[in-house]
Amino acid sequence: MKRLVMALLFCAIGVGGYGAWWWWQQRDGVKAAEQKGTKGAKGGRGAPLVVKTARAEVKPMPVLIDAVGTVEPEHSVQVRAQVSGVLQSVLFREGDKVQAGQMLFQIDPRTFQALYNQAQAQLARDQAQLENARVQQDRLEPLLKREFITRQEFDVAVTSTKSLEATVAADRALLEQAQIQLEFTRIRAPIAGRTGALAVKPGNLVAAGAGGGGAPLVTINSTDPILVSFSIPERQLEEIRRYQNEKETRIEILPDRAGPVAAEGKLVFVDNTITAQTGTVLLKTRVSNRVEVLWPGQFINVRIVLKIEPEAVVVPEVAVQPGQQGSFIYMIEDGKAKIQPVKVSRQIGGEVVIAEGIKAGDIVLTEIPQAIAPGAPLQIADTANAGKGRDVKGTGKGKGKKSEESGAKGEGKGYDASGTK
Numbered sequence: 001m002k003r004l005v006m007a008l009l010f011c012a013i014g015v016g017g018y019g020a021w022w023w024w025q026q027r028d029g030v031k032a033a034e035q036k037g038t039k040g041a042k043g044g045r046g047a048p049l050v051v052k053t054a055r056a057e058v059k060p061m062p063v064l065i066d067a068v069g070t071v072e073p074e075h076s077v078q079v080r081a082q083v084s085g086v087l088q089s090v091l092f093r094e095g096d097k098v099q100a101g102q103m104l105f106q107i108d109p110r111t112f113q114a115l116y117n118q119a120q121a122q123l124a125r126d127q128a129q130l131e132n133a134r135v136q137q138d139r140l141e142p143l144l145k146r147e148f149i150t151r152q153e154f155d156v157a158v159t160s161t162k163s164l165e166a167t168v169a170a171d172r173a174l175l176e177q178a179q180i181q182l183e184f185t186r187i188r189a190p191i192a193g194r195t196g197a198l199a200v201k202p203g204n205l206v207a208a209g210a211g212g213g214g215a216p217l218v219t220i221n222s223t224d225p226i227l228v229s230f231s232i233p234e235r236q237l238e239e240i241r242r243y244q245n246e247k248e249t250r251i252e253i254l255p256d257r258a259g260p261v262a263a264e265g266k267l268v269f270v271d272n273t274i275t276a277q278t279g280t281v282l283l284k285t286r287v288s289n290r291v292e293v294l295w296p297g298q299f300i301n302v303r304i305v306l307k308i309e310p311e312a313v314v315v316p317e318v319a320v321q322p323g324q325q326g327s328f329i330y331m332i333e334d335g336k337a338k339i340q341p342v343k344v345s346r347q348i349g350g351e352v353v354i355a356e357g358i359k360a361g362d363i364v365l366t367e368i369p370q371a372i373a374p375g376a377p378l379q380i381a382d383t384a385n386a387g388k389g390r391d392v393k394g395t396g397k398g399k400g401k402k403s404e405e406s407g408a409k410g411e412g413k414g415y416d417a418s419g420t421k
Contacts, residue, residue: 048377052367053332054316058360061312061353064346065240065304069230069253071294073223074286075191078216081206082184083107087217094198098189098220105187105217107206112185116178123171130164137161193222194292221296226289228253228265230302231280240283241270243306251285253294254301258349261303263287263294312345313354319364320344320352330365330372331358337365337376 081087085107092104137157144154199215200206206217228251232240243249244267253263265287274281285302287294294300319329320342328341342357358364365372367381 048335048379049337049369049372050379050381051332051365051369051372052381053363054319054366056354056358056360056362056364057314058311059314060308060310061314061348061351062305063307063309064348065232065236065306066257067230067232067302067304069228069300069302071296071298071300072227072229073193073221073296074225074227075193075222076296077190077193077220079104079187079190079218079220080209080216081105081107081187082208083112083181084206084208085109085111085185087200087202087204087206089202090198092195094218095195097194097223098192100189100192102189103186104189104195107185107187109182109185112178112182116175116182119171119175119178123168123175126164126167126171130161130168133157133161133164187217189220191220191222193220195220223292223294223296224289225286226294226296227268227284227286228294228300228302229282229284231275231278231282232304234274234279234281237270237274237281239306240267240304244270246307248305248308250305251287252303252305253285253287254303255293255298257301263289267304309353313358313360314351315354315358315364316366317347317350317352318366321368329358330368332363332365332378335377337372337374337378339374 087105088108089106090104091106092098092102098104137154137160140149140154140157143149144151196219198218200217249267251265251267252261253265254260255262265285267283268286269282269284271282315329320327321329323341326341327344328339331338331340340357343355345353345355347353365378
């Protein structure tokens with residue numbers, strides 16, 4: 001019995017000692033975790049976000065209207081045969097640039113040459129008869145005065161002369177017609193331009209006329225100058241008409257919206273009606289195209305420069321962010337991030353013109369960190385990379401070696417983003 005009591009007593013003492021040891025270990029772990037968390041929290045609150053920035057600038061910027069247009073030739077001619085016959089030869093290559101009056105096709109001229117020769121011979125015959133009739137009239141006229149012949153005989157001679165004069169005039173007309181028909185066998189370019197694809201090859205029979213000839217032999221499009229047609233919404237028509245005759249108003253043609261301007265021109269046509277289905281109005285501009293950058297049928301970007309705004313506030317495109325309430329930017333104010341709503345006027349290339357929200361000299365963020373939030377401390381990337389510890393909060397140069405080491409870690413004080421102390 002005594003042994004049992006002693007065993008229970010030893011067991012109770014062991015359990016109590018183990019419980020005390022366990023409680024002590026748990027308390028030390030909690031304290032260590034709390035100390036570690038406190039240090040981590042302090043370290044996180046003290047590290048500014050490194051950002052890239054740019055300043056809002058004031059400079060002249062154009063007031064623009066953008067549209068999509070179509071290039072079309074100022075003159076386009078479908079070349080067709082005006083006489084029927086076998087196409088003997090083609091005197092150019094498909095796609096060649098030709099000049100006005102240049103020989104393009106030759107139709108077999110033998111039939112028309114024979115008709116021309118026949119008309120020429122008939123004219124010569126009737127001219128000879130006319131000369132004989134005039135001589136006969138001149139011979140009879142003095143005889144009539146002496147009354148050696150009757151008046152009727154003389155009138156017959158006069159009538160014959162006039163009849164032959166009319167015949168000769170008709171022969172000249174027939175000869176001219178035959179000459180024209182012969183000329184039509186040589187088909188020439190009516191305008192200067194670039195040729196398209198051939199519809200008929202040599203050796204084929206071509207028919208005269210637009211209806212009987214079927215497809216045209218070739219189509220010639222003028223390429224310099226060239227027209228660009230485009231449509232704008234009817235609400236912008238009044239603004240365009242207001243600036244239409246201004247010197248600085250011009251139309252720029254851009255094959256690529258982000259690329260250079262290919263050509264410039266003036267507005268040459270405003271349609272006299274608005275398309276009811278689309279609510280747009282058609283406009284055209286004429287531009288020089290000597291190097292043929294523009295091609296008929298090509299879709300092109302059109303930029304209408306109405307005027308130049310002398311003092312526009314401009315920021316990089318990457319600084320403007322879309323939001324549910326409209327566009328906004330992140331800017332630096334007192335060394336901290338701030339969300340600033342803005343009103344975007346227009347975008348030109350990689351720059352955005354701001355109508356409201358910021359002013360010249362404001363510093364905006366061009367790269368937005370994921371962890372950014374309003375009020376977060378910021379440090380400009382170039383100053384951080386310089387290793388001089390200039391964050392956006394203020395001034396202060398390091399003293400001695402210790403200060404230089406602190407600056408290398410990005411903890412020193414420096415100039416803020418606006419350049420003030």
